[in-house]
Amino acid sequence: MLDVKLLRNQFDEVKKKLAQRNEDISALDEFGDLDKKRREVIQKAEELKSKRNKVSQEISQMKRDKKDASSVIAEMQNVSAEIKRLDEEQRELDEDLTHILLTLPNIPHESAPVGAEEDENEEVRTWGELPEFSFEHKPHWELAKELDILDFERASKVTGSRFVFYKGLGARLERALINFMMDLHEDEHGYTEVLPPYMVNRDSMTGTGQLPKFEEDAFKIREEDYFLIPTAEVPVTNMHRDEIMTAEDLPKAYTAYSACFRSEAGSAGRDTRGLIRQHQFNKVELVRFVKPEESYEQLELLTSQAEKVLQLLKLPYRVLNMCTGDLGFTAAKKYDIEVWIPSNETYREISSCSNFEAFQARRANIRFKRDKKAKAEYVHTLNGSGLAIGRTVAAILENYQQEDGSINIPEVLRPYMRGKEKITN
């Protein structure tokens, strides 16, 4: 959510920046009139309320003095009726304004490159050597099938398309990655581990920005008005919804493993094979609550911690600074980390590290005080995948494949796999 005062005072500048995005911002034009109208109505209503409060005191005094108050009471009946009408008018204006504010995207940071399309994202750095195969390498779904560690067919029988069973060392590898990443972030990077609910309510989805605009992307439990989480970002960020932290609490850092559920509406036909695009996948998420003045250095830190996972796994990757048109709805700045997927002959997103500034904090009402007397300010929130597990499995299978179809297990994972060095038949 944008800052109303900023929108009020610097409307043209804000509009110009929002126009750099790939988002519909037509709602913006109604803002000015509604906002002005709303304040007029509030003023009128408050004047009358002030009067009513005063006269009520007088009536109270008259009653105690045993005087007749009936003519004043009759007059107040009209005042109260008018107040009621104005309150109703304000309620409607509030509703319209809130709707507008909730559907406007975040303002891009100045360091985000201006651009409309994916190919205008800026490559910041690359890491690692791309593998060279002296044999014909295979996509991970073929390798997995031969090794009998992934079963897409039975999953689509049991549930539907875009679901998968992991089996044997495949399941073990997935679980090893979860534990390896969680241990790294908790023990080396100082995060507090959280295991969140996988369903959240509507307020939480609104707090982090999935709602109201992107309801079709989520799976919904209709009877309860709950949603399956698309990422642990939602429950973990909303843990502190409607709270005021102290300055010493910040930065606050959580890492959470969770399953993630996405409807993938609009992605029909894309990545239909393999682990890249599933309705349910596992992810280790990093979430940080920080002071506003620190949030950009904290974004660099967060991104480096996600990169560390790939470095330890010795998987080649690159980091992109996302352009304004590709930032998504909520981020002011976003780095995507992309891992090399040999079968795609390209890098694929495996982590997305974002600074939301106060955009989520304002929606979710997450604040802090610099000291006891200070006014509460909004925190800045950040999060990033650290990493998406399924895509990491795909990357390991493809990058670590051997000519005989076996997979070398990255050294750092071996303690998590009973010391095993290879996945073979």
Add this chain to the structure above:
RNA sequence: GGAGAAGUACCCAAGUGGCUGAAGGGGCGCCCCUGCUAAGGGUGUAGGUCGUGCAAACGGCGCGAGGGUUCAAAUCCCUCCUUCUCCGCCA
């Protein structure tokens, strides 16, 4: 799922229609006293948000949430949410 009870400021808690933005504690700030500590005495402060305003300030809202009754609601009525206790069911 059934039956009860409760939700008031940072915490505990009083308050059943007007003089209650809300008694009283605790906590917190300052002062005094005691060699330090523990304890004691005095005194002060009270959250948040919205509107007008450069500001000082003024005003509105606020007692779990949302409606309603009334000139006037923490207080009366309705709906919902949460927590606790007991029973049932259950991984």
